[in-house]
Amino acid sequence: xxxxxxxxxxxxxxxxxxxxxxxxxxxxxxxxxxxxxxxxxxxxxxxxxxxxxxxxxxxxxxxxxxxxxxxxxxxxxxxxxxxxxxxxxxxxxxxxxxxxxxxxxxxxxxxxxxxxxxxxxxxxxxxxxxxxxxxxxxxxxxxxxxxxxxxxxxxxxxxxxxxxxxxxxxxxxxxxxxxxxxxxxxxxxxxxxxxxxxxxxxxxxxxxxxxxxxxxxxxxxxxxxxxxxxxxxxxxxxxxxxxxxxxxxxxxxxxxxxxxxxxxxxxxxxxxx
Numbered sequence: 001x002x003x004x005x006x007x008x009x010x011x012x013x014x015x016x017x018x019x020x021x022x023x024x025x026x027x028x029x030x031x032x033x034x035x036x037x038x039x040x041x042x043x044x045x046x047x048x049x050x051x052x053x054x055x056x057x058x059x060x061x062x063x064x065x066x067x068x069x070x071x072x073x074x075x076x077x078x079x080x081x082x083x084x085x086x087x088x089x090x091x092x093x094x095x096x097x098x099x100x101x102x103x104x105x106x107x108x109x110x111x112x113x114x115x116x117x118x119x120x121x122x123x124x125x126x127x128x129x130x131x132x133x134x135x136x137x138x139x140x141x142x143x144x145x146x147x148x149x150x151x152x153x154x155x156x157x158x159x160x161x162x163x164x165x166x167x168x169x170x171x172x173x174x175x176x177x178x179x180x181x182x183x184x185x186x187x188x189x190x191x192x193x194x195x196x197x198x199x200x201x202x203x204x205x206x207x208x209x210x211x212x213x214x215x216x217x218x219x220x221x222x223x224x225x226x227x228x229x230x231x232x233x234x235x236x237x238x239x240x241x242x243x244x245x246x247x248x249x250x251x252x253x254x255x256x257x258x259x260x261x262x263x264x265x266x267x268x269x270x271x272x273x
Contacts, residue, residue: 005242006235010269017241018255023264027229030263031062034153034227038063039070041150042081052081053143055152055218057163058105060227061112063153068116078123082146084139084217085109085130086154086163089207094133094183097207103198106130133211136181143217152221156228156236156262158193160249164212166190168247176247177256180214193232215250224260226251233268 014021024030038054045052071078088105089097099107114128131139143149159167166187168176186208195203218224228237240251240262254260 001244005238006272008238008242009271010266013238013264013269014241019241019257020261021237021241021264022261023266023269025266027062027265027267030227030229030265031060032066033263034060034063034225035066035070037151037225038067038153039074039076042076042078043074045150046077046080050080051146053146053149054081054083055086055149055154055213055221056083056109057086057154058108060155060229061108063227064113068113071121072116072118075118075121077121078117079121081123082127082129082142083109083123084142084149084213085128086218087210087212088130090133090183090209090211092208094209096130096133096211103207131181131211131213133183136183136211139181139213139217143220149217149221151223151225152218154218154224154226156226156233156240156251157190158232158236159187159189160236160239160251161190162215162218162226162250162254164190164210165215165218165250167250171247173245173247173253176215176250177219177253178216180216181212182214183209183211186210197230215253219253219257222259224254224257226254226260226262228262228268229265230268233264234270234272237262237264237268238272 042052089103091097097104191206192203195201195206199205239249243249243252245252245255
């Protein structure tokens with residue numbers, strides 16, 4: 001495997017990349033760009049009388065306070081919006097972890113996004129959608145009923161995962177690209193990375209299962225916008241933008257997408273080693 005891309009300096013990041021990279025300053029710029037893209041798409045579709053469908057992450061999350069403020073200040077109606085969240089942690093029994101759990105993505109969205117938007121502007125609860133471990137096909141039905149996804153937002157995991165679509169070396173890139181919403185076991189490397197960021201290293205307290213939107217649903221979006229900003233994203237972004245397309249590093253599949261972009265802060269742009 002050619003790993004020379006790990007040695008690309010910050011000044012050259014983006015040159016000859018296989019997916020567009022937008023190198024910005026601090027993380028706040030990345031989050032602001034993501035929030036502005038959300039707002040602009042909704043305002044455009046509202047003006048045209050069209051619905052807006054987003055795939056939304058809980059990671060990155062820095063865009064949400066900006067988005068909430070702009071929605072409330074500009075009086076942007078979300079009544080014709082569908083927000084489909086990427087994933088949720090599960091208990092060992094395959095149920096959603098409680099919404100009160102520190103790691104619950106449902107809890108985060110309700111407390112920090114939906115709960116902070118003026119109720120007069122907020123979309124109905126049935127338009128705030130999470131993948132259901134007992135009915136994973138519902139995500140495909142919703143997307144089909146609403147005419148497709150406008151933008152899939154997200155980040156990139158330590159092994160290149162988008163949502164919780166973990167590396168699968170036994171599949172070809174084409175086979176991996178066809179995976180739909182499903183329940184799966186979370187890899188130890190992802191649990192370690194998330195435990196460091198979310199639970200101060202308590203890996204044994206990390207859930208082992210999740211339900212995740214499929215890579216097929218992400219790749220079906222008209223646009224894909226990802227944000228990276230951590231130290232270890234320095235290597236991740238280079239493999240995403242310059243590596244071989246494979247199921248080994250799922251984020252490389254966005255190289256095939258007609259309108260994908262990764263927003264990179266100055267930290268993640270630095271040369272890994």
